[in-house]
Amino acid sequence: MGVTITENQPVERRKKIAKILEEKANGLCPVHDFLIHFANKWSMLVVLNLGYAGSPRFNELKSRVSGISQRMLTVTLRSLEEDGLVTRQLYPEIPPRVEYQLTPLGKSLLDVMMGLGEWAAKHEAEIAKARKKFRSRHAD
Amino acid sequence: MGVTITENQPVERRKKIAKILEEKANGLCPVHDFLIHFANKWSMLVVLNLGYAGSPRFNELKSRVSGISQRMLTVTLRSLEEDGLVTRQLYPEIPPRVEYQLTPLGKSLLDVMMGLGEWAAKHEAEIAKARKKFRSRHAD
DNA sequence: GCTTTGAGTTACTTATAGTAACCAACTTCA
DNA sequence: TGAAGTTGGTTACTATAAGTAACTCAAAGC
Numbered sequence: 001m002g003v004t005i006t007e008n009q010p011v012e013r014r015k016k017i018a019k020i021l022e023e024k025a026n027g028l029c030p031v032h033d034f035l036i037h038f039a040n041k042w043s044m045l046v047v048l049n050l051g052y053a054g055s056p057r058f059n060e061l062k063s064r065v066s067g068i069s070q071r072m073l074t075v076t077l078r079s080l081e082e083d084g085l086v087t088r089q090l091y092p093e094i095p096p097r098v099e100y101q102l103t104p105l106g107k108s109l110l111d112v113m114m115g116l117g118e119w120a121a122k123h124e125a126e127i128a129k130a131r132k133k134f135r136s137r138h139a140d
Numbered sequence: 141m142g143v144t145i146t147e148n149q150p151v152e153r154r155k156k157i158a159k160i161l162e163e164k165a166n167g168l169c170p171v172h173d174f175l176i177h178f179a180n181k182w183s184m185l186v187v188l189n190l191g192y193a194g195s196p197r198f199n200e201l202k203s204r205v206s207g208i209s210q211r212m213l214t215v216t217l218r219s220l221e222e223d224g225l226v227t228r229q230l231y232p233e234i235p236p237r238v239e240y241q242l243t244p245l246g247k248s249l250l251d252v253m254m255g256l257g258e259w260a261a262k263h264e265a266e267i268a269k270a271r272k273k274f275r276s277r278h279a280d
Numbered sequence: 281g282c283t284t285t286g287a288g289t290t291a292c293t294t295a296t297a298g299t300a301a302c303c304a305a306c307t308t309c310a
Numbered sequence: 311t312g313a314a315g316t317t318g319g320t321t322a323c324t325a326t327a328a329g330t331a332a333c334t335c336a337a338a339g340c
Contacts, residue, residue, distance in 0.1 A: 017191065
């Protein structure tokens with residue numbers, strides 16, 4: 001009843017996260033370092049979409065990830081490839097055919113990302129409500 | 141053995157995510173809409189740090205979230221407050237005292253974020269290896 | 281030859297992140 | 311008296327990243 005939600009989190013888990021966040025390998029904690037590359041909407045949406053699309057071709061992926069431009073899809077895919085989350089298979093035909101796929105590492109991240117996607121979908125209305133409230137309070 | 145990791149994901153779950161990503165309320169899918177606000181390293185790191193810091197004051201949080209500037213912390217906290225993830229408690233003293241705290245909504249997101257943090261820590265070395273490999277292949 | 285095709289580039293504009301200096305108003309110390 | 315320190319910010323500016331639109335390549339089809 002008066003129990004807060006974080007208390008559902010095992011204390012051990014919270015302690016571990018605290019430790020990770022304080023840890024610094026070559027100047028940055030691993031979470032920070034990863035988020036620098038990955039914490040942007042296109043990377044996340046591309047991983048999420050690759051999760052159920054199999055091994056789509058470039059344009060197929062482009063039409064799935066609604067709103068993304070050709071350039072940003074290229075940039076995002078290169079970055080994911082660099083981090084070892086995605087493979088790029090080029091078939092040297094003309095016009096070219098290129099297929100993208102999650103690596104095992106990418107698939108393991110997908111599991112976590114799906115949680116985030118589900119959270120976003122579940123709490124959509126609550127967030128919208130909060131924004132509305134905030135804006136009416138801060139309107140002048 | 142030859143089984144890929146995504147196959148560990150129940151098919152039902154993948155289908156649901158696919159549906160969510162295609163869904164469009166006022167032009168955007170809820171995941172996209174949420175990520176526009178939240179998919180940046182500072183928001184994620186602030187939520188993660190608030191997760192174990194209780195209700196820290198502004199400067200306390202600033203020193204925890206390593207590398208964040210005063211301005212970006214302010215901007216990030218306002219955005220989190222707007223989305224209903226964080227509360228801001230101002231005590232009108234001088235010098236001022238302000239305490240930040242995750243809301244229940246913020247705490248529910250924390251659960252998911254901890255998964256992401258743990259993933260990043262676990263796969264740090266693998267990512268570093270992939271980056272090195274990518275760079276040596278693409279060096280000219 | 282002119283058009284289409286897929287998977288990108290390139291050049292350019294706009295938005296966001298990052299840096300450094302400044303502020304308010306009260307307390308402490310000299 | 312008056313200079314310096316305190317906290318939680320702003321403001322003005324620069325650097326980086328995202329977004330937009332036009333262009334490319336090499337072959338196939340008309």
